Amino acid sequence: MKWLHRPYASMMFLALLVGTPSAQAEQVTGKLLAAPGVTQVEGSGGGGLVPWAVLAGYDSREQTSGTVFSTQVHLPDYRLNSQGVAVSFYDRVEVSYAKHRFDLGTLGGALGVNDIEQDVLGVKARLYGDLIYSQWPQVSVGLQHRWLRDRAVAQVVGADEADQGTDLYVSATKLWLDAFSGVNVLGNLTLRASRANQFGLLGYGGDVEKSHSINAETSIALLPHPQWAIGAEYRQKPDNLSAFEEEDAGDVFVAYLPNEHFNVTGAWTNLGQIAGSKEQKGFYLSLTGYLW
Amino acid sequence: MKTLLIAVISALLVACANATKTTQDDSLYRALGELEGIESITHRFINEIGFNREIITHFSDTDLGRFKEKFIEQICFESGGPCEYTGDSMQQVHRGMDITEGEFNATVNALTAAMDTEGVDKRTQNRLLKKLAPMRGDIIYQ
Numbered sequence: 001m002k003w004l005h006r007p008y009a010s011m012m013f014l015a016l017l018v019g020t021p022s023a024q025a026e027q028v029t030g031k032l033l034a035a036p037g038v039t040q041v042e043g044s045g046g047g048g049l050v051p052w053a054v055l056a057g058y059d060s061r062e063q064t065s066g067t068v069f070s071t072q073v074h075l076p077d078y079r080l081n082s083q084g085v086a087v088s089f090y091d092r093v094e095v096s097y098a099k100h101r102f103d104l105g106t107l108g109g110a111l112g113v114n115d116i117e118q119d120v121l122g123v124k125a126r127l128y129g130d131l132i133y134s135q136w137p138q139v140s141v142g143l144q145h146r147w148l149r150d151r152a153v154a155q156v157v158g159a160d161e162a163d164q165g166t167d168l169y170v171s172a173t174k175l176w177l178d179a180f181s182g183v184n185v186l187g188n189l190t191l192r193a194s195r196a197n198q199f200g201l202l203g204y205g206g207d208v209e210k211s212h213s214i215n216a217e218t219s220i221a222l223l224p225h226p227q228w229a230i231g232a233e234y235r236q237k238p239d240n241l242s243a244f245e246e247e248d249a250g251d252v253f254v255a256y257l258p259n260e261h262f263n264v265t266g267a268w269t270n271l272g273q274i275a276g277s278k279e280q281k282g283f284y285l286s287l288t289g290y291l292w
Numbered sequence: 293m294k295t296l297l298i299a300v301i302s303a304l305l306v307a308c309a310n311a312t313k314t315t316q317d318d319s320l321y322r323a324l325g326e327l328e329g330i331e332s333i334t335h336r337f338i339n340e341i342g343f344n345r346e347i348i349t350h351f352s353d354t355d356l357g358r359f360k361e362k363f364i365e366q367i368c369f370e371s372g373g374p375c376e377y378t379g380d381s382m383q384q385v386h387r388g389m390d391i392t393e394g395e396f397n398a399t400v401n402a403l404t405a406a407m408d409t410e411g412v413d414k415r416t417q418n419r420l421l422k423k424l425a426p427m428r429g430d431i432i433y434q
Contacts, residue, residue, distance in 0.1 A: 030393050063394065133425055177422035
């Protein structure tokens with residue numbers, strides 16, 4: 001039972017927490033099943049790597065909602081653990097918080113650092129539309145502000161700033177009912193202004209590029225059944241450090257959304273080269289629970 | 293990775309192209325089990341609504357016989373079947389009801405539950421939902 005370490009135990013606790021059947025048998029939720037998507041690694045409603053225009057919960061214009069999530073990414077040389085909460089207000093504004101713990105494994109030993117921790121606070125506002133019902137895609141703008149708690153590695157790799165940084169993004173997301181032969185298709189395009197090195201874990205900016213650059217992120221998902229989504233994502237990333245090349249990230253995923261209380265996503269992800277370790281590909285597992 | 297990006301974008305474009313396609317065939321009508329199937333779905337749909345206290349209140353003044361008849365006509369017509377919809381416009385029907393987004397979704401869920409019970413597969417359900425989705429603007433917050 002080697003895998004039953006702390007992150008998985010916390011995921012199971014989360015499963016127990018949200019798995020409890022709620023009293024309302026006929027829920028009046030603001031969104032159809034799967035419409036909030038799942039939780040993105042930085043805590044925003046979205047896919048796995050990419051924030052979408054949808055807000056994190058099942059709230060309608062009259063409701064609020066709260067979600068919790070836990071995500072593990074197993075890479076050859078690293079482990080990423082991300083956990084957090086999101087509250088969505090009246091299908092208009094989402095506020096999210098995620099805590100990242102990036103375990104450096106044996107590589108950390110050389111630096112005398114076991115892991116890198118950071119906090120990510122996100123805010124997202126829906127500007128236009130509805131994922132399913134508006135003619136044009138739903139459009140939201142958001143920001144993700146990060147505070148790096150462990151700055152030693154960012155300083156060692158040559159980050160311009162090791163303290164904190166802000167990403168700004170705009171996302172357009174649409175679900176086409178019956179896009180082809182009865183299968184629903186979701187498409188998302190996000191443009192992000194960022195100076196983060198490796199999701200901010202290695203600080204912000206570097207000798208190649210000090211300031212924000214615009215990066216495209218995209219997701220596509222097929223929903224042959226409301227409870228199942230399969231798809232792929234691609235996230236361009238800044239490449240600010242001459243000494244440590246940063247590559248774009250991608251994933252292919254399967255999400256299972258049995259009901260409006262929780263969903264689980266498994267993905268195979270390729271985060272490319274991270275701090276000199278090449279080919280960081282591995283399994284991604286994420287659970288989102290909907291509290292109210 | 294670049295090829296993946298291209299694949300994703302092409303898939304998006306294909307999805308867009310397909311989404312705007314209009315079909316005039318009656319395959320959806322047939323997939324729903326024609327008039328008999330639509331009648332059974334409608335019967336189940338009304339049952340499902342009856343179990344939802346939030347939405348049943350909107351039916352307190354409704355002539356259920358007429359609702360059933362017009363709903364069957366509408367589904368038959370929208371699915372490409374040999375029917376005319378002779379009821380009032382969606383805006384007229386829902387005026388003053390102030391139906392919320394949440395209640396609208398609960399009604400969609402009632403309809404999909406009815407279709408589940410009647411053995412309509414999810415892809416056929418998605419095809420019907422696509423036909424009905426444009427009506428939402430005339431139904432909510434009227």
